[in-house]
Amino acid sequence: MTLSDGYPTETIIGLEVHVQLRTQTKLFCSCSTRFGAPPNTQVCPVCLGLPGALPVMNEHAIDLAIRAGLAIDCSIPPMTKWDRKQYFYPDLPKGYQISQFDLPICADGFLDITNEAEPETPRRIGIIRAHLEEDAGKSMHDEAAGRNDSRIDLNRCGTPLLEIVSHPDLRSAKEAKEYLSELKLRMTHLGVSDCEMQEGSLRVDANVNLHIDVDGKKIATPIAEIKNMNSFRAVEHAIEHEVDRQYDVWEETGKTIKDEAKTTRGWDDTKGKTFLQREKEESADYRYFPDPDLLPIRIPQDRVDEAKANLGELPAELCQRLQTQYGIKLYDANVIVNQGRELIEYFETAATKSGDGKRTSSWIQQDVMRTLNENQLGIEDFAVSAAQLGDLLERVSRGDLDNARARDVFSHLLKTDHSVEDAIKSLGIESVDSGDIEVLCRELLDANPQVIDDVKSGKQQAVGALIGQAKKKNANANPKQVRETLLQLIAQS
Amino acid sequence: MLDSAQEVLQLQSRGEATAVEITTSAIDRIDATQESINAFTHVDRELALSTAEAVDKKRRNAEPLGPLAGVPVAVKDVLCTRDMPTTCSSNMLRNFRPPYDASVVEKLREADAIIIGKTNMDEFAMGASTETSAFGNTRNPWDLSRTPGGSSGGATACVAAGTVPLSLGTDTGGSIRQPAGFCGVTGLKPTYGRVSRYGLVAFASSLDQVGPIGWSVQDVALLLQSIAGYEPRDSTSLNHAVPDYQSALQSSDLRGMKIGVLREALDVDGVDEAVRQAVLSSIDVFRQAGAEIIEVSLPHSKYWVPTYYVIAPSEASSNLSRYDGAHYGHRATTLDPEKAESLGPLVATYCQSRAEGFGAEVKRRIMVGTYALSEGYADQYYNQALKARRLIKGDYDAAFSQVDLLLGPVSPTPAFPLGEKVDDPLQMYLCDLFTVGANLAGIPAISLPAGKDAQGLPLAIQLQAPALEETRLLFAGAAYQATTDFHKLRPDTFGS
Ligand SMILES: [Zn+2]
Numbered sequence: 001m002t003l004s005d006g007y008p009t010e011t012i013i014g015l016e017v018h019v020q021l022r023t024q025t026k027l028f029c030s031c032s033t034r035f036g037a038p039p040n041t042q043v044c045p046v047c048l049g050l051p052g053a054l055p056v057m058n059e060h061a062i063d064l065a066i067r068a069g070l071a072i073d074c075s076i077p078p079m080t081k082w083d084r085k086q087y088f089y090p091d092l093p094k095g096y097q098i099s100q101f102d103l104p105i106c107a108d109g110f111l112d113i114t115n116e117a118e119p120e121t122p123r124r125i126g127i128i129r130a131h132l133e134e135d136a137g138k139s140m141h142d143e144a145a146g147r148n149d150s151r152i153d154l155n156r157c158g159t160p161l162l163e164i165v166s167h168p169d170l171r172s173a174k175e176a177k178e179y180l181s182e183l184k185l186r187m188t189h190l191g192v193s194d195c196e197m198q199e200g201s202l203r204v205d206a207n208v209n210l211h212i213d214v215d216g217k218k219i220a221t222p223i224a225e226i227k228n229m230n231s232f233r234a235v236e237h238a239i240e241h242e243v244d245r246q247y248d249v250w251e252e253t254g255k256t257i258k259d260e261a262k263t264t265r266g267w268d269d270t271k272g273k274t275f276l277q278r279e280k281e282e283s284a285d286y287r288y289f290p291d292p293d294l295l296p297i298r299i300p301q302d303r304v305d306e307a308k309a310n311l312g313e314l315p316a317e318l319c320q321r322l323q324t325q326y327g328i329k330l331y332d333a334n335v336i337v338n339q340g341r342e343l344i345e346y347f348e349t350a351a352t353k354s355g356d357g358k359r360t361s362s363w364i365q366q367d368v369m370r371t372l373n374e375n376q377l378g379i380e381d382f383a384v385s386a387a388q389l390g391d392l393l394e395r396v397s398r399g400d401l402d403n404a405r406a407r408d409v410f411s412h413l414l415k416t417d418h419s420v421e422d423a424i425k426s427l428g429i430e431s432v433d434s435g436d437i438e439v440l441c442r443e444l445l446d447a448n449p450q451v452i453d454d455v456k457s458g459k460q461q462a463v464g465a466l467i468g469q470a471k472k473k474n475a476n477a478n479p480k481q482v483r484e485t486l487l488q489l490i491a492q493s
Numbered sequence: 494m495l496d497s498a499q500e501v502l503q504l505q506s507r508g509e510a511t512a513v514e515i516t517t518s519a520i521d522r523i524d525a526t527q528e529s530i531n532a533f534t535h536v537d538r539e540l541a542l543s544t545a546e547a548v549d550k551k552r553r554n555a556e557p558l559g560p561l562a563g564v565p566v567a568v569k570d571v572l573c574t575r576d577m578p579t580t581c582s583s584n585m586l587r588n589f590r591p592p593y594d595a596s597v598v599e600k601l602r603e604a605d606a607i608i609i610g611k612t613n614m615d616e617f618a619m620g621a622s623t624e625t626s627a628f629g630n631t632r633n634p635w636d637l638s639r640t641p642g643g644s645s646g647g648a649t650a651c652v653a654a655g656t657v658p659l660s661l662g663t664d665t666g667g668s669i670r671q672p673a674g675f676c677g678v679t680g681l682k683p684t685y686g687r688v689s690r691y692g693l694v695a696f697a698s699s700l701d702q703v704g705p706i707g708w709s710v711q712d713v714a715l716l717l718q719s720i721a722g723y724e725p726r727d728s729t730s731l732n733h734a735v736p737d738y739q740s741a742l743q744s745s746d747l748r749g750m751k752i753g754v755l756r757e758a759l760d761v762d763g764v765d766e767a768v769r770q771a772v773l774s775s776i777d778v779f780r781q782a783g784a785e786i787i788e789v790s791l792p793h794s795k796y797w798v799p800t801y802y803v804i805a806p807s808e809a810s811s812n813l814s815r816y817d818g819a820h821y822g823h824r825a826t827t828l829d830p831e832k833a834e835s836l837g838p839l840v841a842t843y844c845q846s847r848a849e850g851f852g853a854e855v856k857r858r859i860m861v862g863t864y865a866l867s868e869g870y871a872d873q874y875y876n877q878a879l880k881a882r883r884l885i886k887g888d889y890d891a892a893f894s895q896v897d898l899l900l901g902p903v904s905p906t907p908a909f910p911l912g913e914k915v916d917d918p919l920q921m922y923l924c925d926l927f928t929v930g931a932n933l934a935g936i937p938a939i940s941l942p943a944g945k946d947a948q949g950l951p952l953a954i955q956l957q958a959p960a961l962e963e964t965r966l967l968f969a970g971a972a973y974q975a976t977t978d979f980h981k982l983r984p985d986t987f988g989s
Contacts, residue, residue, distance in 0.1 A: 045593055049815045051586065051694040052573045052595060054727050084811055088843055088864075095814020152819075263597050287866040289875060292699035292808055 006251070010211040011243050012220075013176050014168035017183060018161045019193040020135070020201035021064040026158035027134045028055030028098065033160075035199045039153035047158035049093035057082075062105070062158040065132050068192040068306045069106030072127050072183070072316060075218055076304045080105045085286045090139035090152050101288040105129035105299075111180040111186075112316070124166035126177055137160040142226045144408050156200070162193075168207065169312065173239035176206060185315045188340055197230055204235050208242045209257065211252060221357040222260035226274055229267045238267040243272050267375075318344065326357025335365055342379045346386040353390020354392050356397045363393060365408055384413045391420040401477050405429055432476050434485075440470055440477065441485045445493075455490045463487060495519065496983075498564045498658040498712040504553065504561050508707045512545035512552075512563030516607050519565040522656045523610070531631050532651035534570045535577050536610035539900060541565070544607050551605070552811050559605030560721055566601055567660035569648045570611035570839040571618055572690040572703065574598050577608075581694050582626035583616045585816045585850030595692020596727065597703050597720045604719040609657055612647030616852045617813065618668055618696040621924035624915045625854040631674060632911070635950055635984040640909040642672030648706050649676040653984060657743055658885050659716050663693060665700045665963040666930025667699040667903070669810075670940035673706055674903035674953030677942045677982060679970070680706045680714050684960045685935035686731035688717075689724035697805040700932040707961050710941070710970040717963065733961055741973075745972035748783030752956075752969070753896035756929055757794045765906040765945035772902050773941055775954045775973065779900065782972045791888040794930060796881045801929040802922055803865050803878035810862025813855065819844025821856075857918065882933050889934045889959075897970055899957040901928050903940045907950035910960055927989045931957050939966045942979040951982070 016050045026033055029046035045053035066076050083101035107129050113121035137154035164183065170176050184195040184202060187456050195202040209223040229235045242265070249255065264278040290296075307414055313321065315337045322333040324345075343364070351360040368389070372382060392409055401409065401424075412423045424430075444466045445452060454462035462487045470482045495501050495515060503817050504510040504879030527533055573579050580586045594602070603609055616624040623646025624632040631646040633639040636890045641650040648669075652660050653676035662669040664682035673680025681704045688703045695701060723732040747872035754776060759769055759885070780786055790820040802962065803943035818824035865874035878924035892899060904924055910947040914921040931938040938957040946952055954973075958965045974980050 043593070048820065050593075050821070051579070051581070051589070051593060051815070052591065052690075052692040053593075054691050056726060056728050088814065088817055088840075090817075090819045091841070093815060093820050095817060116754060117612055152741055214962070285868045286862065287809070287868070287871070289866050289871070290730075292697075293695075404590065 003329045005294070006247060008213040009243075009247060010213070011171055011173075011239075012168045012209050012211060013170035013172075013239060014207040015166045015170065015176060015179060016205040017164045017165065017185050018203040019068070019183075019195055021058045021061050021068075021160040021162055022191060022193055023058055023064065023160055025058060025060075027058050027061050027132070027160035028158055035201070037155055038149070039155060042155040043157065045271075047093075049095075052485070055098060055291075057159065057294060057297070058351060061132060062299070063307065064192050064207060065105045065161075065162050066299065066304060067190055067311065068164075068187060069109065069130055070304075070308055071186045071190050071192070072106075072109040072125060072164065072312055074106035074109030074113050074132070076106060076299055078300065079103060079104065079296055079298055082291040082294040082370060083288045084291050085133075085288055087284070087286060087446055089136065089139075090150060091139045091154070091157070093137070093154060093157065095133060095415050098291055098294070099133035100131035104129040105297075106130035106162075113175065113182050114226065114333055115174065123175070123349055125169045125175075128165045129168055130162050130164040132165060133161050156293065173236045175295065177236045180204060180235060180316075183480060185338060189318075189337070190311065190313050191341070196230070204229055206235060206239055206242075207262075208246070209241055210243065210246050210250070212247070214473070219250070220257040221250050222255060222257050223262045224265045224274070226265050226267055227260060229276065230269065234267060234269050237269075237272060238274055241272060246327075248468070260316075269317050322347075322357075326361070328357050328361045332361045332365065336361065339369070339379070346379050346382075346389075349386035350393065352392040353387055354393035354397060356393060359393050360398060361391065367407070368398070372413065384410065388413055388420055395420070395424075399478065399480060401429070405476075428476075430476055432474060432478065432481075434481070436474075437477060437481055437485050438489070440474060441466075441482060441489055444469055445489055452490050452493055455487070460487070463490075495565075496652075496655050496658055496708055498561070498707060498715055501564050501658055502562070504985070505871075512548040512607065513542060515543050515563055516545040516565055516609070519607075519657050522654070523651070526634075526654045526656060527604060528955060529632060529637055530634055530650050531629055532612055532654060532655050532656065533567070533610045534582060534613050534626075534628050534645040534647070536581055537577060537845070540876075541607050548605050548607070550723050554837055559719075560715065561606035561659075562602065564606050565609045565657040566606040566611055566658060566716070567612045567648060567651045567659070568601070568766045569614055569645050569662050570894050571614060571663055571694045571696075572598055572661060573694065574608065574611065577611055579611070579694065580628070581617045581878070582614045582912035583850065583852065583855070584627045585847075586694075587627065589825065591692070591823055595694065596689035597821065598692065598807075599964060600720050600910055601661075601951055606659075607720070611644070612651055612660060614647055615644035615668075617694070617708050617784045617809070618644040618665055619854050620673055620936055621811070621921050622664060622909075622911070622914065623647060623650075624911065627852060629910050630911055633908050635677060636908065636948070637816045639950070640675065640911050642675035642904075643666055644668040644672075645680075645706070646672045646675075649673050649678050649680060652676070652708065653708055655983070659705065659712055661703060662706050662719070662725060663701055663703050664928075664932065665702075666805060666925045666932050669704045669706060670938060670953075670955060671924055673940040674942075674955075675908035675944075675951065676946050677951030677953075677979075677984070678706055678708055679710055679939065679974075679980060680704065681713050681717060681939045681963070682931060682937060683717065683721060683963055684731065685932075685963065686727075687728050687937070687963065688720050688728050689722070689727040691726040693723060694807075697808040700801075700934070710939075710967055710974050711739075713917060713939070714742060714967045714971075714987065717967075719834060721963075729867045729894050731961070737965050738964060738967055741968045742971040744968075745975040746783055747779060747969060747972050750783045750784045750898065750969065751787055751894055751896040752779050752898045753787050755794070755899055755901040756788050757894075758901035761905075761926070763923065764902065765946070767952055768902045768904070768906060771898065771943040771952040772954055773815065775900065778973055778976055779969070782976060784969070787894045789896055789899065791885075793884045794882065795887050795931035797885060797930045797933060798922060798926060799879045799889060800826065800881040800885065800933060802861070802987055803874050804933070805874050806858040806862030807865045807878075807913050808862065810859045810866065813851075813859055816847065816850060817843050818850070819843075822846075823850035835987045854918070872915050872971055884954060886934045889930070889936060890959075897962075897965060901957075902956050903953040903955040904928070907946050907952060927955060936960050937963045939967055939970050941970050941973055942982065943977075944979050945982065949985075
């Protein structure tokens, strides 16, 4: 990147992403992980850190972490363990967080990202590690209400997180967003995490600095870690802002990475600015040591192999297959894959039945997804089954129904539990005999001789008006058939 | 005085005493001795009597009864009880009532034991004399001017004083065996993982273990039977079947058994001559019972205490972080305004709550542990200690490839006068000279009464066995007690 009025500059970004694993229960106790319960109602002696309580590892979290690791091409070492990361904070009732220090469950992977402009040339972003840890609770400082005390909700305490740490391989805010989108896609696709930033099941910290090229000499600015970004858009904006800010500060002060330790900055979404949170990352000493309450975890190769076998297609592979198998475009394949497993299945069933992938894709993207969005539904609760949609679109492809009539049938199916066949019947849709069409067309041409002249003088589109009239006279008349018959009759006249 | 659990069970089954009568007599005895001994931090007469009534009712209705039915048992105040305070003898938890029972407490209830109260201890089990308790020290029933030992000083003194036949202690570096030795009772530290730690307030998680205390090996075996076993709530619990310990006690024929005598333990400076003699004469007893005696060496035993005093404080510094005044336990109410200003209210509250809530020994160990785990020091201390621990375990493995049991002293001296070592932590730490090895290696060990010294103070010997070989300890211990009467000695002042 080159700032228009300055030295050539390269942006260096590394991301630390916390994804909440989709387990029913917490990492070390049987409390629920459900989001949004009243404060401190999903707690027990273990996650409250009461004296004498002991953690017991949730095996399902290990399975999900292995799955996540495989999805980002990490290796899964045969042995991993738990360590205590120690610090005092009111939302951390034990005074330490159970995490993983030197032997993370996933190591050394990568994620290929693509941008829309050049979908065929992916960039490979290295992943250093992904480790499991328990979440902390939530402190709420309700100063607005005139209180100077703090309230602590420990529901979230002990929820399983996987922290995925990238190499500083990202070179722009846009790339950071692409990385996050791809990561989220994979994690949601594999059922590892919901990745809802608003609910905190995906959290991003961005480490940013610049390499400024001053007459061939590379100067690195001090690193800032940006926190509190609550959407992908916020991540993009925050990094963009931080890039400008760091350049300005460097111009002003000349400070480089050697002059200043890493700082922590928050992102203020309304002001569109990052702000200083912690001056110097005082080299925090977490006094990590192996948690004596938990045994090391041995992960035999066959467990990894089994996870690999059950992984299924990753989104990129799936996109490729949907394109070749159903003849749809990359863009459309992406849209479908982005909607998650259930919708992909829905598409595949409907497309197979209809025999027309393109038409199915366009119906799903328009009619189906619009209805889902309007009614805040998931595809699993959708009234029209994939088989029904396939049946309907098969009839459209055969020419039994036009799009408009098909939509009528679709609306009818949404409201009833009719089969497509029954819906067509109850809407009074029948295929019209070609003799009847011819009679109808003759009537229309007799009443509108002008059209014959227009068509003969080359204005074929003039028949359009008659097609409309034909539909009014007989709703079941197939417009394509009417058009062909009209042109035939005109040619014969 | 009802000082045998077996006898208490028999009295009831023969209909000669009810659980209520037994419990009443235990509580009367506690009332009579509490002022001089101070073994208990909490006794609940009503609760104990209502449990006893329930047991009597079950017996009347011929309902099935647990193996400890109607036996009064005292519980060290480091084990969580939902119906009694659990203080760890600390001001930090002075008013703490856990919402749940420790696993071993649940098991006592299932066994129909009468949980009579909570016993005094060194604060958070850190100490060897019960003098670091926030509730005043416990006194040794054999000599009220002396310590009962620690940290389970209340748990052994209450048995020695004849208040209850059985009690539960915990042993992190000798905290059952040393006070059992000082009080002339029998105490067993099981294999690490044999008894669930769920609900045991952690001092050093990789070393802590709950164990039984009683006068005789028979009684200790009875209590161990009820508390041992796998429990999924403790990830370090061992998933091995529990043997029938009583059946191991039928014979006192030790032929074929090889007992190793620890050369280092008898040669080391500072071992009291009476202690040495007690071990030497026990050798004769074992030999006469048929055992073969072999001299063995644990070459890294000189690293036991230094290793222990890095690992235990390191884990303690972490385990005790939770006592910050934010969620439960002691919280400083009025902050020093200067500190509040300079540190901010949150950190000032942490600092002051911990400064007020913890005693000196606990603070000392938190500081040592924090230091040993700090960046730049961990490799020198904590990680180095872990390496030493592996060597120590290796020594035991090698020794147990030659012998079935190891025999030696429990402590270098008999019970010492109160106040003698309380200001000299290093002297105090040397009390653990012979006991911490078993904790570092995770193996079981038993302390057996072995006579009296010239001043009438109890002497003791220790047997150690390979992991999960409690049966072997009990077998040899019972054989020893079959031919000696040391476990039948009672303190004069408290004789029945
Ligand atoms: Zn919980």
